[in-house]
Amino acid sequence: MLSRRDEFLTGLCVMALGALVLWWIIPTYITTPRRVPILALSPAFWPRIIAWTILGCGLILVLRAALAPAPPDAVADDLSVSRPEGLRLLALGAILIGIFFALPVVGMVWVCMIAYALMVLLSGGKNLGWGMIIAILLPLLLYLFFTKVAGVAIPQGQIVRLP
């Protein structure tokens, strides 16, 4: 359960999302034919209904947060992020973004090996020896399975190619 303030802000964000979809994303990114014989057959019909639902639910969340009694502090979830947690999240974000951009260049096997090892280090480096062994073996075994058994062309990258 979130605190009243967090719940209120969440409701506002949901409303903002609904409004954004309704008045910017749908008009800009949905191409509707000039003449639609039945309104419900327009490509924008469903997205509009959904966006209105999101907007309405956001409003309910805001009103509920404003009118309902606040949960006791002991029950409410704390959304604050400590400095080490924030740093770990940032590092993980960098790893995830790095994975996406490195996949076509470095290849899936090597990227996964590096990502695994980095994540083991990021989570405190316990069982480091086992971690490094698994970091090498797991992507290789998966590569063998998908390439040789499933017939999937795993991206090899442009640096070191596997047989």
Add this chain to the structure above:
Amino acid sequence: MTFLEALSAGFIMVAQWESIFFLAIGVTIGVVAGAIPGMSATMAVALTLPFTFALQPIFGILLLLGVYKGGIFGGSIPAILIKTPGTPASSATALDGYPMAEQGRAGEALSMSLYASCIADLISNLALIVFAAWLASFALNFGPPEMFTLIVFSLTIIAGVSGDSLVKGIVAASLGLLLATVGLDLIAGSERLTFGSVDMRGGLNFIAVLIGLFALPEIIAYMRKSASADHRVRGMGYSKLKMVDFRRSLKSIFRGSAIGVFLGAIPGIGAAPSAFLSYSEARRASPNRDNFGKGEVEGVAAAEAGNNGVAGATLIPLLSLGIPGDVITAIIIGAFMVHNLTPGPLLFVNNADLVYALFIGLIASSFLLLIIGSVAIRAFRYIADVPSNLLFPGVLVLCIYGVYAVNNSIFDVAVMLVMGVVGYIMLILRFPAAPFLIGFILGPMLENNFRQALLMSRGDLSIFARGPITILFLCMTVISVVLIIRSTVKAARLKRELGAYGEKSAPQGPKT
């Protein structure tokens, strides 16, 4: 194909060593994943899905069903031994299972849990065989208006998987529905929400979305905290399940199985309410009701029977109507789609042999669960000892390979990573992920049937009340919505009263 022909063709399909092999592998993966604190049956099914691409449809689907069955039972092992339910439905098992473990009777609790699970699973599978074909033959008469009203009714299942807040469940489902509209519009042929990307013209890949939603948020949450919980594993003890205890629990097992079958067949209710209802009914009817909650073996039996009784029954709406009964069956739809199979009434016409093969395989899975479960109980100490800091990075690697393998697309990996972040934000803001996935799956079906019906009627909305079937579904939807609103208002009132009581009873200390 007659019933007997389909049955014999199905038997031939299953009577291959690979069928039993993949089923056994699936049950093993499920039991192990269910037993590892932090993993869940849902995550296990999602991660196993990409490995089924290379398999024949029957082997792949049996593998996933094995994971599903094993995962549900596996969740009860940590519930009993470390009071950490592997699945939400196992929480009821912990009520009596953990006190039994504290009394040195863990072996007895685990044995009862296994036997109750296997019996309930078998009963649930038999119910599936009896009811699915009948329901499918009935559903063959459905046209777009009937399907639309059925899906509208099915969307009320969101209430069952919304957790604490129904409004947040509806927001999550709406986001899923919105995401499902991405791609080319089927009628106008125009682009919808593709943002000019060619990759998005075919819509977002279902498997990338589901793995992103269900596996990545757990990894992010673990990496943020990065501290493994200190699990105190109880020993097995020396007590064994006595025949007399088993016999007196049989009534609760059968009652729990019946509750599980009934609730499982209704989309969206899921295993947790069934387990708790079965538990409370057993307590009400038992002569040992005072012992419940303090280590009563009948309590473990009732909870596990209610929990596993849904496993076969949730496949009834999936196979006969194409509507997922819960989140895991929603993922299993993915396996059907990957193999160009569409669950629903036509599956019983076009692929009757496969359907009956699945039925026979499911019966076999109950017996495999008995064998594999008894080994897993003894091996739990080793399973639970897998360090989380080695497990979660491995899950990420599995996700990357698995999602890429669906379409050989790096864009799908990007979708998964983005959905992982979205899923994590939803997790911390307490938005449930299950309604999102259900909205994403049912969205295209809902929209297509709505539009087809309107095309048929040339825009006349009265087509949605054209016959007894549509009217029945509309009435069921109204009743369901009224019940949901009533229970939500009741819960809110109770919360308000408790809040007021809390404020009154709270000590008035100085503000700091």
